[in-house]
Amino acid sequence: MALDRSDVTNIADLARLAIAEDNIGQYQEELSSILALVEQMNAVNTDDVQPLAHPTDAVQRLRSDVVTEENHREKYMANAPAQESGLFLVPKVVE
Amino acid sequence: MALHNLTLTQISQGLEAGDFTSVEITKHFLDRIKQLDQGENGINSFITVCEEQALADAKAADERRAAGNASKWTGVPFAHKDIFCTDGTLTTCGSKMLSNFIPPYDATVVENMKREGAVCLGKTNMDEFAMGSSNESSFYGAVKNPWNLETIPGGSSGGSAAAVAARLVPAATGTDTGGSIRQPSALCGLTGLKPTYGRCSRWGMIAYASSLDQAGPMARTAEDAAMMLNVMASFDSKDSTSIDQDVPDYTATLNDDLAGKVIGLPKEFFPESLDGEMKQTMLAAIEKFKELGCTVKEISLPSTDLAIPAYYVVAPAECSANLSRMDGVRFGYRCDDPKDVEDLYKRSRGEGFGDEVKRRIMIGTYALSTGFYDAYYVKAQKIRRLIKNDFVKAFAEVDFIMGPVTPSPAFKIGEKSGDPVEMYMEDKFTLSCNLAGLPGMSIPAGLINGLPVGLQIMGNYWSEASMLNAAHKFQQVTDFHNAAPQGI
Numbered sequence: 001m002a003l004d005r006s007d008v009t010n011i012a013d014l015a016r017l018a019i020a021e022d023n024i025g026q027y028q029e030e031l032s033s034i035l036a037l038v039e040q041m042n043a044v045n046t047d048d049v050q051p052l053a054h055p056t057d058a059v060q061r062l063r064s065d066v067v068t069e070e071n072h073r074e075k076y077m078a079n080a081p082a083q084e085s086g087l088f089l090v091p092k093v094v095e
Numbered sequence: 096m097a098l099h100n101l102t103l104t105q106i107s108q109g110l111e112a113g114d115f116t117s118v119e120i121t122k123h124f125l126d127r128i129k130q131l132d133q134g135e136n137g138i139n140s141f142i143t144v145c146e147e148q149a150l151a152d153a154k155a156a157d158e159r160r161a162a163g164n165a166s167k168w169t170g171v172p173f174a175h176k177d178i179f180c181t182d183g184t185l186t187t188c189g190s191k192m193l194s195n196f197i198p199p200y201d202a203t204v205v206e207n208m209k210r211e212g213a214v215c216l217g218k219t220n221m222d223e224f225a226m227g228s229s230n231e232s233s234f235y236g237a238v239k240n241p242w243n244l245e246t247i248p249g250g251s252s253g254g255s256a257a258a259v260a261a262r263l264v265p266a267a268t269g270t271d272t273g274g275s276i277r278q279p280s281a282l283c284g285l286t287g288l289k290p291t292y293g294r295c296s297r298w299g300m301i302a303y304a305s306s307l308d309q310a311g312p313m314a315r316t317a318e319d320a321a322m323m324l325n326v327m328a329s330f331d332s333k334d335s336t337s338i339d340q341d342v343p344d345y346t347a348t349l350n351d352d353l354a355g356k357v358i359g360l361p362k363e364f365f366p367e368s369l370d371g372e373m374k375q376t377m378l379a380a381i382e383k384f385k386e387l388g389c390t391v392k393e394i395s396l397p398s399t400d401l402a403i404p405a406y407y408v409v410a411p412a413e414c415s416a417n418l419s420r421m422d423g424v425r426f427g428y429r430c431d432d433p434k435d436v437e438d439l440y441k442r443s444r445g446e447g448f449g450d451e452v453k454r455r456i457m458i459g460t461y462a463l464s465t466g467f468y469d470a471y472y473v474k475a476q477k478i479r480r481l482i483k484n485d486f487v488k489a490f491a492e493v494d495f496i497m498g499p500v501t502p503s504p505a506f507k508i509g510e511k512s513g514d515p516v517e518m519y520m521e522d523k524f525t526l527s528c529n530l531a532g533l534p535g536m537s538i539p540a541g542l543i544n545g546l547p548v549g550l551q552i553m554g555n556y557w558s559e560a561s562m563l564n565a566a567h568k569f570q571q572v573t574d575f576h577n578a579a580p581q582g583i
Contacts, residue, residue: 015415015444015460017445018446027454034458037403041405041474044398051476054306078199081429090433091433
């Protein structure tokens with residue numbers, strides 16, 4: 001499927017990606033050609049095929065509901081781009 | 096023989112025999128990295144060199160050996176792809192987004208190597224978030240192929256491949272989502288193995304496409320790859336897709352007899368369009384397996400051509416979900432002066448990710464968006480079933496499937512970077528293994544125009560030991576794996 005400029009803007013918005021106005025045309029072209037490649041899948045009828053979720057059809061393991069993580073608060077916070085009083089700092093969300 | 100020409104196994108034996116200490120060999124490799132990897136004309140295979148830590152670990156390893164409790168790996172130098180989280184050591188995944196990320200924990204694969212006392216010399220360069228086949232998408236610059244500095248080493252584990260090929264380390268870890276161990280191994284003349292999905296823990300391995308990602312060894316010989324997989328592989332309750340299956344000693348069966356083994360040659364891996372020299376090189380390698388007692392059978396994997404389209408739905412879809420955690424809030428890159436939280440997310444991601452990563456996130460976001468999920472993601476998962484069924488049918492009749500890893504030897508840096516779809520074609524022989532979750536490996540099969548190419552060996556689920564056995568026997572009667580780039 002060929003995308004138009006507004007599709008690209010919409011996808012970038014959904015993906016929370018800022019892309020420059022000047023680059024929209026290039027993304028439009030590249031993403032459309034990738035989708036054209038992907039749509040070769042449509043050449044095959046898969047109506048009766050079960051989707052494959054796990055290569056060896058393994059199922060999710062269950063585990064006991066016990067605490068396994070130790071507290072490493074300071075270590076984890078060390079990577080924060082901005083913090084205050086031990087909390088992650090972001091721009092004001094609620095007016 | 097110069098220390099850097101020793102294989103992993105020989106280094107392990109040399110340490111055991113007391114021919115040299117871990118500190119000596121660690122210094123030797125660190126010096127080589129300084130000489131050959133860094134600076135303008137360097138290979139650029141390392142993002143981070145852990146000199147101080149490596150020397151401390153080497154000293155500790157020598158003490159452990161003196162105390163009498165060394166393992167085969169104690170004191171043996173190697174490198175990790177920069178996709179594995181290393182506690183306290185910068186882990187970038189080749190991205191500006193993580194250019195300041197110091198993981199607070201070790202990946203399970205990292206922990207496994209540490210427990211043995213292996214000495215990690217540093218973190219190797221890679222395509223950004225493992226998305227690429229040429230190592231040109233790294234924020235830290237392209238890696239050069241030691242066989243010809245104007246060509247790409249392959250990707251995404253291109254730094255690991257180039258480092259091993261240049262004898263900067265005897266082996267390195269890699270990860271393979273669509274060919275990222277096998278393709279660079281082929282283009283740099285190495286032996287690389289992508290195990291069965293679930294064999295090595297994905298915990299602490301930065302996720303690209305979770306249902307495809309798998310870690311594995313990149314080394315010079317099958318014997319070395321076996322020694323490495325022995326330690327990398329483990330069941331891990333922290334990875335929900337890890338499979339609880341015993342890890343055999345992969346070195347124990349290397350010399351088993353190959354007589355009577357059947358090799359399947361899928362006609363889809365030898366299309367009319369395949370380069371004549373590549374075809375001849377592959378068939379000559381397969382001839383060696385016949386001499387070792389194998390028989391050859393033509394087979395068909397009819398869904399092979401659907402692997403590229405299915406992969407470019409599944410991988411981008413999963414990456415768009417996995418990479419949503421990079422939002423500039425808790426770790427990683429954050430843009431300057433965000434005006435509100437939406438602006439913070441969008442600009443941090445827009446500025447922190449490179450072009451290929453953005454393209455794949457956008458394709459994935461589109462494929463998963465309302466109204467398109469069935470047409471793309473579910474359709475691709477159905478194609479995966481068809482691809483898997485082809486293999487199940489084939490492995491009822493054959494022990495191994497063989498063919499080329501890549502359509503051609505390494506191409507020039509910059510040659511394909513302008514056209515994403517053309518670049519994707521590079522992976523046409525490697526993707527189906529990942530989609531089916533099967534193990535695949537690349538072994539050196541000779542040179543074309545002075546550049547190495549690889550023979551791909553695919554095996555049934557959990558048949559890594561037999562594949563390594565086949566590769567090792569081949570390497571006992573051939574010399575391709577001993578070839579080294581000029582001046583190395």
